[in-house]
Amino acid sequence: MRSSLRLLNLEAPASQRSRNLYVCSVCRHEARPRPFVARQFLRHASDSTPITERVRRKLWGTDNPPGLKDPYGGEGVFERKFKRGQSAPQENEPEAATEAAEDAVSEDSSYEPATTWEGLQRVGHLGTWSDLPPTKADAYTSFSLNRRLTKPVHLSLAAHQTAVELSLLHTLKKPLTNICDVIEHEQPVFKLIRNCKIQPKSSGQWDSAVVYPDKETEEALVYIFEQIGGAQEAAAEVATEVAPETAEDAELAEIEAAEAEDAEFEEEVPTTPSPPFFGYRDVKDKGYLDLSLNDPITKFAFLKRFSQLTGHFFPDPVIHQISSVQHVMKHVLAEQNPKPKKLADFLVADASLQSLPNVKIFAKKQKPSHKDEELGRKKLIDAELRERGLV
Amino acid sequence: MPVQGIRTVTAARNGVGAFILQCKRLDFHYCDWAGSSRGMVSFLKNQLTAFAKENPQIEIRVSPRPHKHPVIKGHFINGREKAVCVRNLEPEQIFQKANLLKQNSGEKNKRTKKPVTSINESVRGIWSPYHGGLKGV
């Protein structure tokens, strides 16, 4: 081994050590980045004096030998380099502390967060982000529904609602995606929407496709949708105004009873007690299926609103293929019961194949043991193996 | 009691009276994952029903054989079996292979020169020099 390495100062200097905390030497050495030195030099790690010094003392026979402290002419190249590497982080620490202190100071006075990195000494957070208390922005709320609606009735209700809303906005000439600001309608408003029918004039046009049950509903809905995008509160107010007019207490009570019976929803979502679409279970007309989605803006608005209501996600290729509301429903319903991935499942599900007496379908690989079983010799083989103690 | 030879009874010859198809069973093996089974999977999905309906006398077994190429295996009434690998074949080609196994006799492929094979005795008897026309020398 080279002498410069052997003479390297293996001990951490005393100044580096924390004074108040006792750390055993093993831990200390484990913590230090270890140079490629043989383990034997760590033997006397507990001593503060280096081995060269100890040898010198031994030679002279005194604790204070004369001559140079280091007879080999100072520190070697490696030693110096190693020392510098160790001291660097030490210097940084107090700096960081001061900076933190500055932070605390600046928070009190007029602190202005920088918008560009220019003029900043470092970019990023000074402390660790995990130390900070949670802020408002940290809480995540999903755009779409947290759960996926799976029942076909709910899906068609959602599609119908979306269709009515969008065609209303179409007729009002308002930006279509504004409707997404309203996460959920009030129950009376929803009822109004549900009572509307959709009859596309020609080849799935959206303009004035809505057929209102009566004049009152039309006025109310138009008024509500005029507010959307502008003031949310107004819509809510109108909703409360309309409520006593249209709400039929008997029906509501009936629905509530149905809700109570239907414990499914409660189990599924214990946090949100209200069932989707206020427990309505039927769609009044099928006209909305004929609406076309060829216009990209309309398509986007429809899919956005629909996925907000139902929690279904549409991948890009599917979005590309969709050209009418019918397609959307087909895709969503197909997602509910996906095709079996295994061929055996498919074949077993095939009724015409199952009815044939000469066809047998196995889901597992057929092995020689299956043949033994089929021929009736499996028991014999098993018994013989047992007799000989092989099983 | 003296030893007696067993009298020969007429050998069973399939087709002289009743006829049984030589192929008694077809095994279709496929792999769910591998691409070489794509044609086979499609065949099993779409054409197997028709094929099985057409050949009620053949037992058809479908079983997976993971990580292997798809195979059709024919079992014949003479106890032999023949396997045909159908990797990367189209469903139409697989149908042809299944038909090939269905029609096959199950015998080992042999080259024969003579078209007729008979186990009957000669109808007109063996030629004898002592009978029949005597040639004047």
Next chain:
Amino acid sequence: MFSRSALARAFALPLEQAARPSLTSTTTTFRACLHQSTATTSTTNPPPAEPLSAIPRAQSSAPIVQQTYNNPTTPAPATRADVPETKQPIAPTFTNPLKVSQSLLSTLPYLTAQKPHYITAHLHDRPYLLTEGDDLRLPFLMPNVAPGDILRFNRASLLGSREFTLKGAPYLDERLFECRVRVLGVDSEPLRVKEKTKRRRRHVQKVTSKHRYTLLRIMEVKVKSVEELQREGVVVEEEKA
């Protein structure tokens, strides 16, 4: 002309038929009569072509036997029950009845009675010597047949038993016999590899071939008896003096 075996058997007959006295009187004429193609030998023979050669309908029919004839008098074994009645093969229609010489009619019972029969059936002008139960591997793949089908061979040049032979000139009428075969399946040969080389070229081209053949089994070889022929309306020609 007499074939050698026929002559030999003609001579041998009296010896064998010592046990069967009923036949002795007719032996010589019988032999001669059966060989109708040998017109030069005896004057009692009718002209060769007339009585036994196939009538125009049969002759004009192609020599292939791909269409299966369902004989109306003896229904074919019902193996293809799945084939509807309308799709069953059509029985051949003949314009005029079968003509048979008086001598043939008188000697035919001997041939009919002697049981194992052989037949030289022609298919694509190739003769196959067949007996009942034989395996026949055709040297080609017959189209449009399925395993289990029954074919009927309608062209034969020879039809015989141990001692008697009916010769056609050149073919027998198809109404005189029934030869049915069953299609067993398709057989194939092992792969043939033919190495082809050109001169001064170190390249060997390998040409492969694997032919497929149709397997048949002879179900029955039957000579019709006189009664059957009469039921079918045979016309007996008077022999010329």
